[in-house]
Amino acid sequence: MAAAHRFADAPLGLLQHRPLERRARHCHDDAFVAVVLEGGYQEAGDEGRFDVGPGDVLIHHAFESHLGRIAARGARVLILDLPPALAATAHVRGHVRDPDRLVRLAARDRAAAAAALAGDFVAAPPSALDWPDLLAGDLRRLAPFALSAWAESKGVRAETLSRGFRAAYGCTPKAYRADVRARAALAAIRTTGEALTAIAHRLHFTDQAHMTHAVARLTGATPGFWRRGQLATRPA
Numbered sequence: 001m002a003a004a005h006r007f008a009d010a011p012l013g014l015l016q017h018r019p020l021e022r023r024a025r026h027c028h029d030d031a032f033v034a035v036v037l038e039g040g041y042q043e044a045g046d047e048g049r050f051d052v053g054p055g056d057v058l059i060h061h062a063f064e065s066h067l068g069r070i071a072a073r074g075a076r077v078l079i080l081d082l083p084p085a086l087a088a089t090a091h092v093r094g095h096v097r098d099p100d101r102l103v104r105l106a107a108r109d110r111a112a113a114a115a116a117l118a119g120d121f122v123a124a125p126p127s128a129l130d131w132p133d134l135l136a137g138d139l140r141r142l143a144p145f146a147l148s149a150w151a152e153s154k155g156v157r158a159e160t161l162s163r164g165f166r167a168a169y170g171c172t173p174k175a176y177r178a179d180v181r182a183r184a185a186l187a188a189i190r191t192t193g194e195a196l197t198a199i200a201h202r203l204h205f206t207d208q209a210h211m212t213h214a215v216a217r218l219t220g221a222t223p224g225f226w227r228r229g230q231l232a233t234r235p236a
Contacts, residue, residue, distance in 0.1 A: 023068035025170030031082035039075035067170040083118040091123035132168035
C-alpha cells in the first residue's frame, strides 16, 4: 500500500467530542462501530446522513468516508471493532438498550463488548432528511443518471444542486458517486472471483484502468493488490 496515503484514526475505546466540534469529510481504512453514550451529532457519509443520540449505533465499513457535526452538548462515544456478525448486514444504523454495559465490558474485554453489541443491536429503518439524502440514496444505487435531469425531476435548481449537496455531505455529487463506486468495486474484488474487467463494466467505469485508478485513489493500493490478498486467504 502506498506509504503516503493518509487515513483518519478511529481509536478504539472511549472518545470525547467537544461541543459544536466540526470534522470535515475524512476516510477511515479500518471498519469499526460507534456507540453514542452521551450527547449527539450528525454524521453524513457514504452510507447516508444520520442524527444520532444516546444508545444509537453507527456501523462503519473499511474505506468509508463521512463528516461529523457535533451537537452543542458535545458527545461521548465508544468505538469498538466491527463484530463479524454485523459486518455483512445491510443496516448501518441501529440501537442498543444498555450502552453503559458495553462500556463496562470493553474495559475488561473489547472483543466481548463487540460480541455483546452484535447480540443487542436492533436495526433502525433508513430515513431521509431532505433532498440531498434522496440524491445520496440514488447515487448509492450506482445506476448512471444525469444530475441535471435528477435536479429537474425534484424541482431543485441546477445551480443549487452541487452547493446544497456539498453543504450536507462535504463533497460534490460527482465525488460522492466516485467514492461509492470505488468501494463497490473494492468489495467485489475482495469477496468474489469476478474478473476485474467484468467488475469495471458492471459498475459503469469507463474501462478497467479507470477502475484501477479509482480504487487506488480511495485505498492507496491497486485492485491487483486486493485480489492477491483475497487469493492468499482463500482456503486451499
